[in-house]
Amino acid sequence: MYVFATNNPGKARELKEIFGSAGLELQTLHDLNLSLSPEETGNTFEENSKIKAVETAEFLRLHGYLDAIVLADDSGLAIDAMDGRPGVDSALFLGADTPHGQRNAFIINELHGKPPGERTAYFVCVITCCWPSGEVLTVRGELEGLIAQAAKGENGFGYDPIFYVPTLDKNMAELSQEEKNKISHRGQAVREMIKKLKGK
Numbered sequence: 001m002y003v004f005a006t007n008n009p010g011k012a013r014e015l016k017e018i019f020g021s022a023g024l025e026l027q028t029l030h031d032l033n034l035s036l037s038p039e040e041t042g043n044t045f046e047e048n049s050k051i052k053a054v055e056t057a058e059f060l061r062l063h064g065y066l067d068a069i070v071l072a073d074d075s076g077l078a079i080d081a082m083d084g085r086p087g088v089d090s091a092l093f094l095g096a097d098t099p100h101g102q103r104n105a106f107i108i109n110e111l112h113g114k115p116p117g118e119r120t121a122y123f124v125c126v127i128t129c130c131w132p133s134g135e136v137l138t139v140r141g142e143l144e145g146l147i148a149q150a151a152k153g154e155n156g157f158g159y160d161p162i163f164y165v166p167t168l169d170k171n172m173a174e175l176s177q178e179e180k181n182k183i184s185h186r187g188q189a190v191r192e193m194i195k196k197l198k199g200k
């Protein structure tokens with residue numbers, strides 16, 4: 001069984017859809033009535049994604065899930081004009097409990113008046129898989145875009161309303177789930193991971 005170690009419902013929705021279209025079932029800890037929030041003490045997406053996968057795999061073993069294959073996602077938005085922030089601290093930006101609407105408004109304001117060439121940004125998604133044997137594998141996906149002039153769209157989650165995708169002339173939150181998955185940092189990483197899972 002594949003278990004996704006996340007507390008973020010937006011990530012869970014996206015991964016489940018991509019797994020589903022590959023004919024694989026993915027459950028979250030929430031689906032198993034379990035809960036765990038590993039401390040993200042790493043300095044990189046790779047480190048934090050591995051911490052979440054490995055700790056959750058150990059936790060599941062203790063709960064009797066001896067054959068669980070665990071996936072974890074660490075992701076975020078890096079803005080060039082803000083020296084790569086919020087980056088690996090994307091979930092903590094302006095404080096862990098700050099609503100995303102407030103974070104997005106802050107970023108729009110920070111970049112106010114900047115021309116497109118100074119609005120470049122990219123989403124990163126690193127997914128780690130941890131097998132019952134303890135073997136670990138990591139993949140990374142990235143999507144480049146621009147910080148939009150204004151927040152737009154109701155879909156997706158997090159920073160999606162302020163991320164402009166030039167090739168589609170839309171903000172990420174204006175894309176359907178299917179459209180986002182096709183191009184997104186997470187979509188790319190998950191599809192690569194699924195190829196590796198199927199090759200095992």
Ligand code: ITT
Pocket residue numbers: 005006007008011040052073074075076077090091092123156157158159160184186
């Ligand atoms: P888990 O660790 O439980 O998976 P989290 O939300 O804490 O959930 P991260 O530590 O990886 O996840 O933080 C990622 C942050 O970046 C979080 O604030 C997200 O809202 C944001 N983010 C990640 N992927 C995104 C996406 O596809 N679109 C918009 N924002 C995204």
